[in-house]
Amino acid sequence: xxPIVRWFHQLGSPPYFDRFAARWAPWAYGCGLLVMAxxxxxxxxxxxxxxxxxxxxxxxxxxxxxxxxxxxxxxxMAVYAAIAQIWRIKLCEILAMACAPIGAAFTVxxxxxxxxxxxxxxxxxxxxxPRLTTELILLFMYLxxxxxxxxxxxxxxxxxxxxxxxxxxxxxxxVIRYSVVWWNSLHQGQTIRLLGDSTMDSSMIAPLxxxxxxxxxxxIGALLARSRADNLxxxxxxxxxxxxxxxxxx
Amino acid sequence: MTPGIAPTLAGAARALLVRDARLIWRRxxxxxxxxxxxxxxxxxxxxxxxxxxxALGRSAGAVLWLAVLLAGLLxxxxxxxxxxxxxxLEQWMLAPVPLPWLVAVRTFMHWATTALPLLIATPVLAQMxxxxxxxxxxVMVSLALGTPLLSLLGAVVAALTVGMRRSGILVALLALPxxxxxxxxxxxxxxxxxxGLDVTGAWLMLGAxxxxxxxxxxxxxxxxxxxxxx
Numbered sequence: 069x070x071p072i073v074r075w076f077h078q079l080g081s082p083p084y085f086d087r088f089a090a091r092w093a094p095w096a097y098g099c100g101l102l103v104m105a106x107x108x109x110x111x112x113x114x115x116x117x118x119x120x121x122x123x124x125x126x127x128x129x130x131x132x133x134x135x136x137x138x139x140x141x142x143x144x145m146a147v148y149a150a151i152a153q154i155w156r157i158k159l160c161e162i163l164a165m166a167c168a169p170i171g172a173a174f175t176v177x178x179x180x181x182x183x184x185x186x187x188x189x190x191x192x193x194x195x196x197x198p199r200l201t202t203e204l205i206l207l208f209m210y211l212x213x214x215x216x217x218x219x220x221x222x223x224x225x226x227x228x229x230x231x232x233x234x235x236x237x238x239x240x241x242x243v244i245r246y247s248v249v250w251w252n253s254l255h256q257g258q259t260i261r262l263l264g265d266s267t268m269d270s271s272m273i274a275p276l277x278x279x280x281x282x283x284x285x286x287x288i289g290a291l292l293a294r295s296r297a298d299n300l301x302x303x304x305x306x307x308x309x310x311x312x313x314x315x316x317x318x
Numbered sequence: 319m320t321p322g323i324a325p326t327l328a329g330a331a332r333a334l335l336v337r338d339a340r341l342i343w344r345r346x347x348x349x350x351x352x353x354x355x356x357x358x359x360x361x362x363x364x365x366x367x368x369x370x371x372x373a374l375g376r377s378a379g380a381v382l383w384l385a386v387l388l389a390g391l392l393x394x395x396x397x398x399x400x401x402x403x404x405x406x407l408e409q410w411m412l413a414p415v416p417l418p419w420l421v422a423v424r425t426f427m428h429w430a431t432t433a434l435p436l437l438i439a440t441p442v443l444a445q446m447x448x449x450x451x452x453x454x455x456x457v458m459v460s461l462a463l464g465t466p467l468l469s470l471l472g473a474v475v476a477a478l479t480v481g482m483r484r485s486g487i488l489v490a491l492l493a494l495p496x497x498x499x500x501x502x503x504x505x506x507x508x509x510x511x512x513x514g515l516d517v518t519g520a521w522l523m524l525g526a527x528x529x530x531x532x533x534x535x536x537x538x539x540x541x542x543x544x545x546x547x548x
Contacts, residue, residue, distance in 0.1 A: 201502075205495045212492040219488055220481060228545045229478050233492060236474060236538060240495070 080159050082299050083308040089296035093289050100285030107278030115272050124188050129275055131181040133283040134174045138206060139241055141171030141287065145213070146238045149231025159295075161227035162302070164234065165217050166294035170287060172210035179203060198247035199255035206244060209237040223302055324414040331423045338427045352432040353439065356389040360443050371448050378447035379457050379508030385443070386436050386461060387497060390468050393432045394489050397424065397476040398543065407480070407547060417543065418536035425473040425536065433465035456511035463524040464504035470528075470535035471496045477539040481546035500527065 069077075078084045111129035118125040148164035151157055182200065183193050194200065213230045220226035247255075303309050325333070342349045363381045367373050401407040410420050436443075440461060444454055475493045479485040507520035 201498070205498050208491065208495040212488075212495060215488050215491055216478065219479075219485070222548075225481065225545070225548055229481070229542070232538075232542055232545055233478060237495070243499070 080157055082159070082303045082306070085159055086296055086299060086308075086312070089292040089299075093292035093296065096285050096289030096292060098289075100282050100287075100289055102282075103278055103285060104282030107275045107282055111275035111279065115275060118272075124185060127181050127185045129279050131178060131185060132276060133279040134177040134181070135203070136280060137283050137287060138171060138175040138178050138203070139244060141167050141174060142206065142209070142234070143238065143241060145171060145231075146234045149234045152231055153228065153235070158224070158302075159299070161224065161231065162295045162298045163291065164231050165213075165227050166291050166298060168210055168213045168217065168230070168234075170290050170294065172207060172214065174283075174287075175203065175207040175210060179207065197255055199244070202240065202244040202247050205240060209233075209240060213237070327415060327419055330413070330415040330420065334420060334423045335427060338424070342431055349431055352389040352393045353435045355392055356385040356436050356439075357443070359385040359388055360446060364447060375448040375450055376512070378444060378449035379453055379512065380505050381447060382440060382443060382449070382457055383461070383464075383501060383505040383508065386433060386440075386465060387468060387501060389436060390428075390432050390465065390472060391490055391493060391497075393428060394472045394476045394493060395479075395485055397428050397473060398480045399476075402480045402547065407543065411544065411547065417540040421473060421477070421539045421543070422532075422536040425469050425539070428473070429466050429469040433461075433469060437461055437465065450512070453508060453511055456508050456517055459521060460504040460507045460517075460524065463521060463528055464500050467500050467524065467528045467531050468497060470531040471500070473539040474535055474542055477542035478546060480543060481548070500524070503527075 079088060108129065112126055115126070117123050145164050145167035148160045148167065152160035152164055179200075182203075186195070187193050213234050216233055217226045217230035220229060300309055360381060363377070363385075364374060367377065398407060401410070411417055413420065437458070440458060441454060444457060449457065472493055475489055475496065478492065479489055482488075503520045503523045507517040507524075510520065511517045
């Protein structure tokens with residue numbers, strides 16, 4: 069068998085995944101912290117102040133990456149849930165459910181930083197603006213997924229039901245993404261483009277890219293750590309967990 | 319029906335509707351609860367706003383929308399619960415009729431028993447809230463388009479929670495994010511008509527959502543029932 073395919077199949081086995089996650093989660097956390105530290109340093113101390121917004125624009129180095137993550141994590145959760153739904157891979161159920169609290173945290177950070185930024189810029193903490201409202205709904209979707217997962221006793225049935233809700237909720241993502249385009253909104257339009265020219269100065273972009281990469285790495289670490297914990301909890305009765313707990317080599 | 323012959327879709331729908339109607343008729347008091355609840359919400363809003371004609375008239379459209387939405391939400395939990403508890407839902411899954419079809423018929427019954435009476439009562443409630451007469455058509459049309467959509471979306475949520483013993487506030491937490499767009503366009507069209515703006519855009523969005531939900535929601539709810547009952 070192709071080694072990559074074999075590795076992928078092996079990863080689906082709980083003991084193998086446990087070793088994999090235990091090995092790589094600290095690396096992902098460490099690299100994420102390092103990259104974010106550099107990004108924050110550049111963003112907060114090196115980049116010149118904005119000609120219009122002064123220093124308050126600097127909060128975007130936290131706001132924008134977490135806003136991207138809030139949506140990306142939801143999409144990833146739905147992908148994992150769909151895989152779990154179709155091929156019944158137990159590990160994908162665990163990964164999907166591990167995504168939910170992390171994504172919810174990123175959504176809270178997005179809402180909080182946006183609100184802090186909005187006070188001096190727009191003169192209000194909160195406005196019932198499409199972008200803000202849809203982001204709040206996204207938070208409710210996350211809370212719904214977490215709530216449903218915790219409300220059902222059978223772990224596998226719970227993961228499948230909550231995963232199904234995540235798949236239904238994907239319909240919200242394009243609404244959030246295009247809310248600034250479809251409706252007239254207080255929230256500013258898109259300023260950063262991957263293709264073509266950004267309407268943002270290039271010196272301001274480098275720290276942002278670092279922050280985006282850093283949050284992704286951090287997320288990978290958190291996802292591995294969370295799903296490892298859930299995996300161990302589900303497999304608690306198995307021999308390999310007992311062996312690991314007592315320190316014996318399998 | 320002769321044994322051995324699969325029932326037609328229409329036959330199954332008729333049998334289910336007649337059974338549900340009979341069950342509701344036998345428990346007339348319970349069936350009235352959503353309507354009474356909506357009436358209470360309207361009354362409480364009127365009292366909270368101080369009964370001032372001007373203020374009431376301005377918020378009447380939004381209040382009516384919320385009252386109908388909350389009444390539907392209240393009835394969601396019972397949508398499949400009774401059938402799940404006495405085992406009829408398993409029979410639905412085994413029946414020679416497609417499960418989404420039965421779900422669609424049941425959802426129609428939910429709409430007909432909770433939203434339809436309120437829709438008929440809306441002109442009276444609108445009077446109680448001093449809704450300007452010119453806005454009544456906007457309220458009626460948006461509710462007529464929006465309430466079936468609410469029932470269909472609610473059916474998906476109710477199907478997901480049907481395996482639990484008690485769902486409590488969870489149903490509301492799961493349903494509200496899905497309800498928000500409907501509320502935005504529904505109540506939004508009433509607010510737009512109050513300002514003399516064109517409301518057909520919002521109605522078209524509601525109509526498009528309704529058509530989409532009519533096709534997809536029964537399928538999704540059926541899949542959710544299969545997950546919940548396993």
